[in-house]
Amino acid sequence: xxxxxxxxxxxxxxxxxxxxxxxxxxxxxxxxxxxxxxxxxxxxxxxxxxxxxxxxxxxxxxxxxxxxxxxxxxxxxxxxxxxxxxxxxxxxxxxxxxxxxxxxxxxxxxxxxxxxxxxxxxxxxxxxxxxxxxxxxxxxxxxxxxxxxxxxxxxxxxxxxxxxxxxxxxxxxxxxxxxxxxxxxxxxxxxxxxxxxxxxxxxxxxxxxxxxxxxxxxxxxxxxxxxxxxxxxxxxxxxxxxxxxxxxxxxxxxxxxxxxxxxxxxxxxxxxxxxxxxxxxxxxxxxxxxxxxxxxxxxxxxxxxxx
Amino acid sequence: xxxxxxxxxxxxxxxxxxxxxxxxxxxxxxxxxxxxxxxxxxxxxxxxxxxxxxxxxxxxxxxxxxxxxxxxxxxxxxxxxxxxxxxxxxxxxxxxxxxxxxxxxxxxxxxxxxxxxxxxxxxxxxxxxxxxxxxxxxxxxxxxxxxxxxxxxxxxxxxxxxxxxxxxxxxxxxxxxxxxxxxxxxxxxxxxxxxxxxxxxxxxxxxxxxxxxxxxxxxxxx
Ligand code: SF4
Ligand code: SF4
Numbered sequence: 001x002x003x004x005x006x007x008x009x010x011x012x013x014x015x016x017x018x019x020x021x022x023x024x025x026x027x028x029x030x031x032x033x034x035x036x037x038x039x040x041x042x043x044x045x046x047x048x049x050x051x052x053x054x055x056x057x058x059x060x061x062x063x064x065x066x067x068x069x070x071x072x073x074x075x076x077x078x079x080x081x082x083x084x085x086x087x088x089x090x091x092x093x094x095x096x097x098x099x100x101x102x103x104x105x106x107x108x109x110x111x112x113x114x115x116x117x118x119x120x121x122x123x124x125x126x127x128x129x130x131x132x133x134x135x136x137x138x139x140x141x142x143x144x145x146x147x148x149x150x151x152x153x154x155x156x157x158x159x160x161x162x163x164x165x166x167x168x169x170x171x172x173x174x175x176x177x178x179x180x181x182x183x184x185x186x187x188x189x190x191x192x193x194x195x196x197x198x199x200x201x202x203x204x205x206x207x208x209x210x211x212x213x214x215x216x217x218x219x220x221x222x223x224x225x226x227x228x229x230x231x232x233x234x235x236x237x238x239x240x241x242x243x244x245x246x247x248x249x250x251x252x253x254x255x256x257x258x259x260x261x262x263x264x265x266x267x268x269x270x271x272x273x274x275x276x277x278x279x280x281x282x283x284x285x286x287x288x289x290x291x292x293x294x295x296x297x298x299x300x301x302x303x304x305x306x307x
Numbered sequence: 308x309x310x311x312x313x314x315x316x317x318x319x320x321x322x323x324x325x326x327x328x329x330x331x332x333x334x335x336x337x338x339x340x341x342x343x344x345x346x347x348x349x350x351x352x353x354x355x356x357x358x359x360x361x362x363x364x365x366x367x368x369x370x371x372x373x374x375x376x377x378x379x380x381x382x383x384x385x386x387x388x389x390x391x392x393x394x395x396x397x398x399x400x401x402x403x404x405x406x407x408x409x410x411x412x413x414x415x416x417x418x419x420x421x422x423x424x425x426x427x428x429x430x431x432x433x434x435x436x437x438x439x440x441x442x443x444x445x446x447x448x449x450x451x452x453x454x455x456x457x458x459x460x461x462x463x464x465x466x467x468x469x470x471x472x473x474x475x476x477x478x479x480x481x482x483x484x485x486x487x488x489x490x491x492x493x494x495x496x497x498x499x500x501x502x503x504x505x506x507x508x509x510x511x512x513x514x515x516x517x518x519x520x521x522x523x524x525x526x527x528x529x
Contacts, residue, residue: 082457086504108464111456111474122457129461130504145504164465169486172463175499179461183501191465238466238473 005102005158006074007046009306010279011187011216016272017279018300019076019189019218020044020291022068024059030067036288037073042303043295046074046103048189048281052083055115062096069100076160077101080109085125086134086145093135097154105160105189106131128161129183135159136184161185163217165202166195167239174205181215188215189281192222192233195241196270203274212276219271222283223264223290226256261290261297268298308337308424309397310431311344311417313352320359322414323393327362329353330389331416332382332404333369334396341431344395344417345369352395352416373400379407439509439516445497447488452505454481460502 003009010017020040022033037047047068049061065075077096079089093104108128112120126134126145134145139157142150161180165173177188193199199219206212224230227250234242246263253259264282271277280300284291295301313319323329331353339345346369353365366387370378373396391412394401398419405413421433436453442460443450452458456474462482466473472480489495509516 108457108459110466113456113474124458125507126504127457127459127461128464129459129501133501134504162465167463167465167467168469168480169463169467169483172486172495172498175495176463179499179501182499238468238471239464 001156003158004156005046006306007076007103007187008156008158010045010304013304013306015279015304015306016300017216017218018044018295018303019046019048019279019281020288021048021050021281021283021285022064022288023050023053023285024061024064026056026058028059030059030064033064034067034071037068037071039289040291040295041073043292043301044282045303046076048076048078048105048283050285051078051080051107051109052115053285054110055082055112055117055120057116062092062101065096065101066099074103075101076103076105078105078107079131080107081124081126081128081131082109082112083120083123085123089126089131090134090138090144093138094154097157101157102155103158103160104135105162106135106185107162129179132159132161132180132183132185158186159184160187160189162190163188164191164239165193165199166191166241170198170202173202174209174211177206177211177215178209181211185215187218187278189218190220191239192220192283193267193271194222194224194233194246195243196267198241200274203276207276212278216278217276218279218281219267219274219277220281220283221264221267221271221294222285223287223294224250224260225287226260227251261294264294265297268294268300272298308340308422309399309419310341310421310423310433311338311395311397311419313343313348313395313417314415316352316355316359319352319393319414319416320356323356323360323363323391326391326412327364328389328391329356329363329365330387330392331356331365331367332373332392332394332396333367334373334394334400335369335371336374338395338397338400338417339369341425344397349395352393370396374403376403376407379404383408437511438505438507439511440506442502445502446485447492447494449481449485449488451481451485454479454484460505 049064051061061077065077068075106128112122139154142153163177230242230247233240250256268280331349333346333349334344349367353367357365370382372378393414393416395416401415422435423431423433426432438452455462456472467480470483472478
């Protein structure tokens, strides 16, 4: 089967890929989101649509995916296992495939404690690894988790997962990546990279295990808007590393926003040089308008054309 | 053991509002050990209630276990007149009492919290959810279902940092602990195996679970 996903085509033809990210609104009005999507139309291959990120109720990622497809854009539908059991996850995936979604990103999801419905019941029927494996089996073997067969085979979908080189235990993280690949991951998007040294160490181990040849790794890049934002990520987001040197650098800069962008661009330039990094995933949530500039300045524009 | 915590006095007083003859009934097993519903706590609760209400008669009593008919029957024989029993047992005890003594009003005086153990004096922690299909053999005695905040069977998630869980700097990441224990024992390769989706039907999701053991049943019970 030939790839149907543009992201898969770009990656499989050896190009350095760029993906963007859109956070659905806390309303049913997706006008602004569509505007952001339009603005980076020529700068990214596809768009991650977050799934009630940080456990905050928002328009569903699949709902937003439909809007993007109508615009002729390609969504990467994020699916967390926090809010849906295996019945719902599999059914939602089929529904999304039915109207053209081809990229799925399987992830665990932040605990509901962090969101705006902290009293809700966390589902966690599956974990992210099991979801990945289930999606692969749906596609490759045509079977549901429970063993029943699909009535028709699925088209070729492109299956993604996340990896966090900044989480602990650090020594286990490359092994965890290997496990995700074994479960079915074809592409990986990493947590935001601010500590390049640590990322490089992780990549070293990834290469040692030969994993970069088995999966496309897209490095996560987030432009920092202010010292406050950097400090927040440093202190409040578990599984992130924001080095003090980065905060110092922002402090020393006249124009913090501009410096934030400079850092993002430099990060991408360094990532391009790392063997085994197949692309970047630019997450500029609430600052989407800067994506084109980052992509251009990083030398990734124009984007390759694929058939 | 089953760990409980006494309900706030105001909530108990509100429940007991319509009643005049109250029996505060302690339970002598788990909740005695976890200092929430034993003889001592029954006496304390009764004393506190009598300070709040002058119009009531309060007695106290403690059964060895409120979760077994045998002990309930012994008590029922000598039970003093009362309008209501405030049970300081866990939810199991309260329900067993209510089943065995259908004519009595049994109110819960505790919030039943979890199955766990005392970590240190005055601190209890949960470590088993009774999932019905134990995996402690795979994780060398650290329950991922209970102690991982996301009940992952293939952890740790990306929120694990410095040995702590993403939900709080005060909570150990269960998967970090599992990793370290497996590593130390030379069986880290266990974490390379993809654990399949769990059979939650063995868990608490499908109505009350019942175990029938023919080998120990009495003829009369059949
Ligand atoms: S795996 Fe299940 S039975 Fe075993 S300790 Fe954990 S919750 Fe209890
Ligand atoms: S940080 Fe550890 S304990 Fe907490 S949810 Fe993640 S894997 Fe589970």
